[in-house]
Amino acid sequence: MTSTSPAQQAEKHVAPQADHGDAAKSWIRRIAEGRAWLFLAGLMICFEVWSRVAFGATFVLNPFNLQSIAIFAVAPLLLATGQTFVIISGGIDLSLGFIMGLAAVIAAHATNLAGAAIPLPLAMLAGMLAAVIVAGVPGVINGLLISRLRIPPFIGTLGMFGVARGAAFLLAGGTTVPVQNSWLAVVGNGRLFGVPYLVVITAVFVIVMHYILSQTRFGQHNYAIGANVQAARRAGIDIRDHILRLYVLSAMCAGLGGALYAARFTAGAAQAGEPLLLDSVAAVVIGGASLFGGSGTIFGTVAGALVIAVIQYGLVFVNVEPFWQFIAVGVVIIISVLIDQAQRRFSGARQDE
Amino acid sequence: MNNSAPLLEVRNLSKHFGAVRALSDFSMVVRPGEVVALAGDNGAGKTTLIKAISGVYQPTAGEILLRGQPVTFATPHDARDKGIETIYQDLALADNLSIGANIFLGREPMRKAFGFLPVLDRKAMATAAKETMSRLDFHVSRLEAPVSNFSGGQRQAVAIGRAVYWDAQILIMDEPTAALGVPEQRKVISLIHQLKAQGRGVIFISHNLQDIFAVSDRIVVLRRGVQAGERKISETNHDEVVKLMVGG
Numbered sequence: 191m192t193s194t195s196p197a198q199q200a201e202k203h204v205a206p207q208a209d210h211g212d213a214a215k216s217w218i219r220r221i222a223e224g225r226a227w228l229f230l231a232g233l234m235i236c237f238e239v240w241s242r243v244a245f246g247a248t249f250v251l252n253p254f255n256l257q258s259i260a261i262f263a264v265a266p267l268l269l270a271t272g273q274t275f276v277i278i279s280g281g282i283d284l285s286l287g288f289i290m291g292l293a294a295v296i297a298a299h300a301t302n303l304a305g306a307a308i309p310l311p312l313a314m315l316a317g318m319l320a321a322v323i324v325a326g327v328p329g330v331i332n333g334l335l336i337s338r339l340r341i342p343p344f345i346g347t348l349g350m351f352g353v354a355r356g357a358a359f360l361l362a363g364g365t366t367v368p369v370q371n372s373w374l375a376v377v378g379n380g381r382l383f384g385v386p387y388l389v390v391i392t393a394v395f396v397i398v399m400h401y402i403l404s405q406t407r408f409g410q411h412n413y414a415i416g417a418n419v420q421a422a423r424r425a426g427i428d429i430r431d432h433i434l435r436l437y438v439l440s441a442m443c444a445g446l447g448g449a450l451y452a453a454r455f456t457a458g459a460a461q462a463g464e465p466l467l468l469d470s471v472a473a474v475v476i477g478g479a480s481l482f483g484g485s486g487t488i489f490g491t492v493a494g495a496l497v498i499a500v501i502q503y504g505l506v507f508v509n510v511e512p513f514w515q516f517i518a519v520g521v522v523i524i525i526s527v528l529i530d531q532a533q534r535r536f537s538g539a540r541q542d543e
Numbered sequence: 544m545n546n547s548a549p550l551l552e553v554r555n556l557s558k559h560f561g562a563v564r565a566l567s568d569f570s571m572v573v574r575p576g577e578v579v580a581l582a583g584d585n586g587a588g589k590t591t592l593i594k595a596i597s598g599v600y601q602p603t604a605g606e607i608l609l610r611g612q613p614v615t616f617a618t619p620h621d622a623r624d625k626g627i628e629t630i631y632q633d634l635a636l637a638d639n640l641s642i643g644a645n646i647f648l649g650r651e652p653m654r655k656a657f658g659f660l661p662v663l664d665r666k667a668m669a670t671a672a673k674e675t676m677s678r679l680d681f682h683v684s685r686l687e688a689p690v691s692n693f694s695g696g697q698r699q700a701v702a703i704g705r706a707v708y709w710d711a712q713i714l715i716m717d718e719p720t721a722a723l724g725v726p727e728q729r730k731v732i733s734l735i736h737q738l739k740a741q742g743r744g745v746i747f748i749s750h751n752l753q754d755i756f757a758v759s760d761r762i763v764v765l766r767r768g769v770q771a772g773e774r775k776i777s778e779t780n781h782d783e784v785v786k787l788m789v790g791g
Contacts (some may be wrong), residue, residue, distance in 0.1 A: 401660075401662075411648075413637065417639040421645075421648070425635070425648035427648070485639055
């Protein structure tokens with residue numbers, strides 16, 4: 191056996207501790223992590239003051255406003271929930287908006303068709319189910335393109351953006367498809383103890399997605415893949431299988447968005463999700479995810495989607511020209527990313543390279 | 544010296560890529576609790592050798608024996624299942640996850656919340672992380688912090704900790720100190736001493752002769768795909784090793 195080497199003796203004195211996190215830094219980190227909620231609170235205060243000064247009325251305490259904001263947030267949030275998973279994995283899904291439109295058209299057609307044969311409540315369920323399942327098809331194709339054929343997510347889903355768009359307009363015959371189903375109208379516009387069904391359904395769905403992201407192996411692997419694909423592969427994670435499931439999951443989120451759109455407007459429209467795609471990306475980024483992958487949470491995205499909804503609804507409420515919405519949302523995105531970068535610099539987190 | 548039965552034995556191993564003989568007729572043994580250094584210039588065949596041992600390459604000829612039994616590895620997974628773990632220089636960790644999550648990556652333990660809902664068992668991961676890291680004489684206070692908060696040497700320790708937790712018997716370490724500062728290099732060297740004390744076999748690849756002499760029991764020198772020499776560390780010196788490496 192070898193004798194004790196000098197290096198071994200010297201080692202006894204070296205006991206570095208992984209404690210970069212003194213109080214100040216951990217506060218900066220917490221603020222950065224919760225920035226979407228801070229934005230939300232700031233906006234609420236802003237609009238409350240504005241509303242009281244300009245109209246002598248409350249903004250936040252008016253339940254009608256809160257309901258409207260919540261309904262505003264439903265569709266972008268559903269897309270953003272799927273987008274959160276994709277962005278954490280280091281990808282992006284540009285096809286979600288038109289997958290939502292496709293799903294809305296499918297929901298309308300399927301509900302009408304089923305309504306001719308089976309009772310209306312069952313027809314409604316069949317229509318919504320059909321929308322979510324059919325939405326999975328472009329998701330499968332996205333997933334296969336990206337995982338098997340190694341097409342970058344940006345390009346693969348951009349292609350699917352076009353395909354889903356065309357398919358949706360063709361199926362809709364270039365127009366909106368009205369739905370004749372009183373049950374679907376109730377789901378889209380009814381309330382449970384004063385809370386719109388749309389909001390209840392979305393809330394339940396978001397909680398399930400939060401569970402999947404934060405408490406399951408799928409979610410854990412999603413974070414690992416976003417941070418270091420090599421490490422994930424070496425750890426024995428089936429990357430191809432994961433990516434496939436990931437894009438199916440995000441497409442099905444858009445599918446639910448489409449089904450709820452059809453319920454809300456009792457009609458399916460190919461352009462249903464068109465303006466929502468970039469809102470979904472914005473919600474994820476405002477919510478604290480990095481576009482480089484590896485970070486983000488569902489509840490952050492919820493806050494991000496609410497920030498966008500509050501800006502959009504609030505500016506209308508205080509009678510500002512609607513075009514200011516775009517500017518305001520854009521400014522929030524930029525500030526959000528700046529805070530994220532500042533936090534990375536100050537928190538002492540190591541940066542590779 | 545160590546006369547126990549070999550943990551790993553490589554017999555007359557060759558790996559040819561077309562006409563290129565990356566490795567020819569190479570033999571070596573690793574015994575329990577032994578650190579064997581692999582030295583050699585770039586292109587001498589070190590990487591080919593460890594890739595053959597870790598299941599990345601299928602050897603053209605020759606045998607690999609684990610505890611006396613001949614084995615073949617179709618994939619790196621096979622090798623890992625049989626207790627051969629490779630620790631890469633470029634740190635195969637997910638930086639955004641905790642130590643525990645990295646140790647269990649791909650094999651996460653689950654528990655039932657409220658008696659029915661399967662959820663990740665973070666407590667079990669943290670506990671295992673703490674125990675494993677303290678076995679390596681590495682004490683961390685913030686077990687939930689992502690490994691990006693730790694230094695290069697500490698992260699190297701996490702990678703080693705993962706191998707130890709899953710009970711790897713042979714650890715192949717490819718330039719484990721190359722990207723590190725001097726105090727961190729010492730930390731890794733001391734980790735290798737811990738592995739040795741636990742009776743594991745270590746194959747240690749380094750360009751740094753000082754590190755090799757600090758930690759190894761034997762040194763095997765490769766030159767142009769063949770074994771150029773094998774020495775006990777106690778019976779050789781830097782000059783002799785350098786001569787073996789460059790030839791002449």
